[in-house]
Amino acid sequence: MIYTSENNWYYWNYDGVPFSRQSGNQKFTTTFSPSKITVDNFRIEMKKAASSTLDHYAGLRPSILFSGGLDSEIMLRSYLEIGANPDVFIFRYENDYNIYDVSHAITICSILDIDYTVIDFNLKKFYENDAERYSELSQIDRPKALPYCKFIEMIDGLPILGASDLTLMRVDDDYTKKGIWFNRCWEHDVGWSKFIKVIEKPAIAEWFKWTPGLVSSFLKLEWCNDLINDKIYGKLGTNSSKILGYREAYPDLLHREKKTGFENIDIMMNEYEEFLCKKYNGLIFRNECDRPISELVQNFA
Secondary structure, three states, rough: OOOOOOHHEEEEEEEOEOOOOOOOOOOEEEOOOOOOOOOOOOOHHHHHHHHHHHHOOOOOOOEEEOOOOHHHHHHHHHHHOOOOOOEEEEEEEHHHHHHHHHHHHHHHHHOOOOOOOOEEEEEHHHHHHHHHHHHHOOOOOOOHHHHHHHHHHOOOEEEEEOOOOOOOOOOOOOOOOOOOOOEEEEEEHHHHHHHHHHHOOOOOOEEEHHOHHHHHHHHHHHHHHHHHOOOOEEEOOOOOHHHHHHHHHOOOOOOOHHHOOOOOHHHHHHHHHHHHHHOOOOOOOOOEEEHHHHHHHOOOO
């Protein structure tokens, strides 16, 4: 069986049909199955999640797709702490497009004293030759998300992508009044899990939603509670306050800006987005599923 979360506790729906594919103007939703569990702190729950992925895919060595960002770093650390000895892969784009993240990734691997493999990846050739196929299989029309499908397909073992952290958003940015906060699930994030299902390859794309304990412990972070109670600002430009929450688990995390490697190739991305828009008669895979934070918390009551 191909799992997209622990025992498939978290899943997506189109018109209520679990793990389905969009075939028209259907309602996109996600489901967090109710779970009454005892929850430890975030760091322990990350280690539990890492162990759970290996239980679900026994015999497969974890292959961490390490971008150098915060999410992939703390995911990598959780596997190291359980003694999993994962293979670590760092993808380097041509013309040093993502040199900022690659440099961080290599530095972190050196600090943690782990081996890694750098794979050179040509984005221009990918969009010219391969991206359309991956868009069709994953139902992703967001160009920047498509290379990760290729990464998942080409890596042996159990490819793991540290994506789909629990997105918390405010209705508006007017901090002079009490904010209304909600959780958002993006259809394009689910596209990676769709892709795994279609090619029937053991892999994990939405790691931060792997277990109910991981989601619940994230909501219990002091940073998270300060955020949804408007005691701190959320995301400002390329900087996010999320590192404050992650430092509750790993105080020695290095600060870095949020970069993807696509910042200098906006023209290429815009052109390919126009191509996909024509192909599908619109950007039809951009749906969102929003729920109040209180509704999500009730799942674990």
